[in-house]
Amino acid sequence: MPLNDSNPTTRGRPKTLGRDHVLKTALMCYWAGSPTDVPISEICDKAGASKPGLYREFGSDDGLKEAVLDVYTEMVSKRRYDILASDQPFDEVLEALITHTIQDRQTAGVPNGCLLFAMRARREEFGPLTARKIDQLRENSLEQYRQWIDRAKTNRQFRSDIPTDVAALYFDAQTGSAMRLQKEGVSNVVIGEILRTAFSALR
């Protein structure tokens, strides 16, 4: 129950900790590095906040990471869901997905790779709140794929001999590979070739 600025009850010392600023700082630290290897104190330093301030706001390391995942969903993942939810032809959506996946991160001002995939790979190393959030976001993601695939099947734009849930796993896995390769420094051009090859198997 963190109180926002626009709260009717305005008694006591005003809050100076910028929740959003802290979240974005943590997000970038986790995204650019290893999410399990960024100490709270580093986030505090970079965000110009105090440790007790963070704990008051997020309760724990686990709570902070959970909150960061929500921000990431809102800031990053949502764009992908919009693409999947569009009513364009299947092949155009596919192409939009590839383009979106390999867009230049330097230009966009964000790190390479995907925080969600990075955190999924380390799922066991997080606390219960973060772990549950990771599961939930992964399930959401698969569900978006499934709905897209089912729509495409209805419109006869996607072959019906591949079970929807397997196809969803396939898209998710390919995207995950792409994000990992990107983080390892493989060029987006090559990643694009790989994605196109992988997706061509579904025609």
Next chain:
Amino acid sequence: MPLNDSNPTTRGRPKTLGRDHVLKTALMCYWAGSPTDVPISEICDKAGASKPGLYREFGSDDGLKEAVLDVYTEMVSKRRYDILASDQPFDEVLEALITHTIQDRQTAGVPNGCLLFAMRARREEFGPLTARKIDQLRENSLEQYRQWIDRAKTNRQFRSDIPTDVAALYFDAQTGSAMRLQKEGVSNVVIGEILRTAFSALR
């Protein structure tokens, strides 16, 4: 310069620490869990060794992990290299790779997933020895794929319009995805379908 049992110089108190036993214990701990989250002390307990014993033998946490990677290569990865190096037709090698990848781990008595891919995903979290070893093993792996692909190209069993190094990355990425899905609990049957789909794109 760890001395083996069959050493000519046999002075002083005989060594009781079982190097191989410690390595295998560590290997299984890392493989079954998160390689960055297994404390040395846990390996000592499970192997029945003392901490100073481990440090005498491996120098450091980093040194132990480096040594474990060599054991893993010898015990696990080599089988895959043998398959790639065989002179069977391309399609049969491909099928053998899939079969090998999705073989039941319970039966084989080993954990799900692949230690090498798990460690690659956490590359930044290891010391210099382990990090270099990871890079070296990954490069070895890609090289095996490349040689296999080039041979297949020569025999006209593989399309020539895909650059060899891109195809190698493709195989490596697909295998990595498979190992990750396996670790997450996806059934080997489904993983097999996914692999077959991914590889069908290369025909």
Next chain:
DNA sequence: CAAATTACGTACCTATAGTTACGTAATTAA
């Protein structure tokens, strides 16, 4: 036997990271 050599393992050291106790500051309500 004593000396030299090598390995053993208990009990510590140290650094780090998550977490919090507590005294203080800033604000509103009476």
Next chain:
DNA sequence: TTAATTACGTAACTATAGGTACGTAATTTG
């Protein structure tokens, strides 16, 4: 102005994990 309220941040506390000092045990050599 005083009380009540809320938030602030310094300076701890605690647990864990990598690493080691050092006294002891087991062996070969002379």
